[in-house]
Structures are given as C-alpha cells and as structure tokens.
Amino acid sequence: MIAPTFAYARPTSLAEALDALGRAGADGRALAGGQSLLPLLKMRLAAPALVVDLSRVPDLHGITETADAVRIGALETHAAIARSEVVRREVPLMVQTASRIADPQVRNRGTLGGSLAHADPAADWPAAVLALDAVVEIAGPGGTREVVAADFFRGPFATALEPGEILVAVRVPKTAGRRQAYAKFPHPASGFAVVGVATTFALEGDRARAVRIAVTGASTRPFRARETESLLEGQALSEAAVREAAQHAATGMEMVGDVYASAEWRRHLVAVMTARAVLAARG
Numbered sequence: 294m295i296a297p298t299f300a301y302a303r304p305t306s307l308a309e310a311l312d313a314l315g316r317a318g319a320d321g322r323a324l325a326g327g328q329s330l331l332p333l334l335k336m337r338l339a340a341p342a343l344v345v346d347l348s349r350v351p352d353l354h355g356i357t358e359t360a361d362a363v364r365i366g367a368l369e370t371h372a373a374i375a376r377s378e379v380v381r382r383e384v385p386l387m388v389q390t391a392s393r394i395a396d397p398q399v400r401n402r403g404t405l406g407g408s409l410a411h412a413d414p415a416a417d418w419p420a421a422v423l424a425l426d427a428v429v430e431i432a433g434p435g436g437t438r439e440v441v442a443a444d445f446f447r448g449p450f451a452t453a454l455e456p457g458e459i460l461v462a463v464r465v466p467k468t469a470g471r472r473q474a475y476a477k478f479p480h481p482a483s484g485f486a487v488v489g490v491a492t493t494f495a496l497e498g499d500r501a502r503a504v505r506i507a508v509t510g511a512s513t514r515p516f517r518a519r520e521t522e523s524l525l526e527g528q529a530l531s532e533a534a535v536r537e538a539a540q541h542a543a544t545g546m547e548m549v550g551d552v553y554a555s556a557e558w559r560r561h562l563v564a565v566m567t568a569r570a571v572l573a574a575r576g
C-alpha cells in the first residue's frame with residue numbers, strides 16, 4: 294500500500310506550523326507519531342496536499358509540573374508518559390493507561406496529542422483524560438484556547454479542534470491522593486479497547502467522594518458513567534454495592550456493535566470493567 298503524493302513541511306516553531314496548516318486549510322494535515330495518519334494515507338482514506346510534521350516544534354514537547362497540575366506536551370509518546378517519574382507520582386492513572394496501549398513499537402511512536410486529536414472511539418487516552426478532568430490546550434490562527442476534556446470529544450474521529458488548529462498540551466490536575474485505575478478489555482490483535490474504563494475518586498474512611506468513571510470503546514465517543522458515579526458518591530465501596538452500581542454504567546448510551554463485539558456484549562462488558570476498575574482503585 295503506497296500513500297498518495299503530498300508536500301511535506303517540517304517547521305521548527307509553533308508559529309511556522311500554524312502558518313503552514315493555515316495556508317493549506319482543509320488540504321493540510323498535522324503529523325505526530327504517524328501511527329494513525331500513515332495507515333490512513335496508505336489505505337487512501339486520507340489524501341492531504343500538505344503534511345506538516347510537528348516533531349521539531351519545541352513547544353509541543355516536555356512534561357512539566359506546577360503546584361496543582363502536570364502539563365504534558367502533545368508530542369510526548371505513550372512510552373515517555375509511562376516512564377515519567379512526575380506522571381507516576383502525581384497521576385498514576387496515566388502511567389497505567391499508557392502501559393496498556395498497543396505494543397512497544399506503537400507506544401514508542403504514538404503520542405498523547407495524536408491519539409486525542411484522532412479521537413478513535415476505541416482509543417485508551419480519552420477515558421483517562423475524562424476521568425482526570427484534564428484540560429486540552431489548543432493553538433490556532435486566532436491565538437490559544439483551552440477546552441475541558443468533557444467538551445473535547447464530539448463523535449467518532451471528531452473533536453473540538455478546528456481546521457488549522459494544533460493540540461499543544463494536556464494539563465492534568467494532580468491526583469496523587471486519589472484512588473485511580475484503568476481496566477481494559479483489549480481487542481486481541483490490535484490491542485485497542487473493546488471497552489476501557491478509567492476511574493478516580495477520593496476515599497474518606499470507606500466512603501467514595503468526587504467519583505469519576507469514564508468509558509471508552511463502547512460507544513461512538515467516550516462518555517462519563519454519570520449514573521454509576523452518583524450511585525457510588527458518598528457510599529461505602531463494598532463489592533456488592535460496586536457491582537450493583539456498575540450495572541448502570543451504560544445507561545442512556547447507545548453501544549457500538551461490530552465484528553469484534555455486539556452492542557449487547559459491549560453493554561455487559563461496560564458493567565464488568567466498571568466494577569473491575571472501581572474495585573482495583575479501592576484496593
């Protein structure tokens with residue numbers, strides 16, 4: 294499979310990258326790790342006139358911390374996030390999630406920003422960023438803006454990013470004191486999530502507070518399991534209570550049915566993986 298012909302630019306600053314993408318309009322495409330874009334090009338599902346390689350843009354790299362957040366540059370790879378000491382200490386859910394993506398080859402090339410911008414409904418990161426109340430930093434021709442994770446995902450392969458915009462970084466609130474876990478039922482060949490569930494919550498005694506449960510893989514876009522969250526809020530997390538509340542995790546959501554898993558099976562898996570994630574986080 295051979296990609297169609299395209300012009301290639303490798304800017305060395307964010308301004309240059311925005312300028313190149315802005316001039317190309319709908320015919321331009323950013324390139325990060327290439328783990329999703331290159332297959333799309335080779336299968337001729339995308340045919341941009343210009344590919345803008347972001348790898349030399351310094352603003353998109355780096356993992357830094359402030360008093361209350363960890364900021365991860367869009368071009369940080371899944372592998373770099375998995376081995377980051379700061380991320381391990383402050384948001385261990387991100388280490389768990391990164392470690393469950395695909396295989397070492399994909400983890401060494403694929404990036405956090407690329408995965409979020411691509412918004413594959415079966416990708417792992419969307420569950421984590423939703424459960425962590427992360428904020429996505431975006432740069433565009435008109436300046437910079439921020440979008441909370443809950444407003445970022447719009448549908449399958451559709452996000453709040455406008456044409457010509459670049460996802461610059463993801464800011465994740467520090468959550469070291471909170472319980473957190475990611476439970477995933479992976480597709481056996483690709484590793485993508487048939488269903489993945491990320492959770493974070495605080496434990497006061499045995500009572501759960503500020504419960505967040507986010508699901509990927511099951512529907513056309515990632516979603517928060519709001520009913521289960523409210524059922525568990527303020528409750529003691531006995532195994533029976535968690536399993537009962539988890540039955541409601543997909544309430545109100547349409548499940549995807551495909552050759553990997555029927556909609557009915559995915560609905561069942563959402564309940565099973567939700568209970569697993571919450572019980573694992575509880576310890």
Ligand SMILES: Cc1cc2nc3c(=O)[nH]c(=O)nc-3n(C[C@H](O)[C@H](O)[C@H](O)COP(=O)(O)OP(=O)(O)OC[C@H]3O[C@@H](n4cnc5c(N)ncnc54)[C@H](O)[C@@H]3O)c2cc1C
Binds near residue numbers: 329405406410411
């Ligand atoms: C065999 C295989 C198995 C995989 N298994 C999994 C898995 O188990 N779980 C999982 O979550 N993912 C999986 N993936 C996907 C992988 O995580 C990709 O890395 C990810 O989806 C895309 O990231 P990327 O950096 O490679 O982006 P690219 O492929 O370079 O880009 C993807 C899209 O995002 C856009 N884009 C990239 N960066 C930016 C940016 N900073 N701003 C704006 N737009 C941008 C591009 O224009 C393109 O449209 C798998 C991929 C492969 C090939």
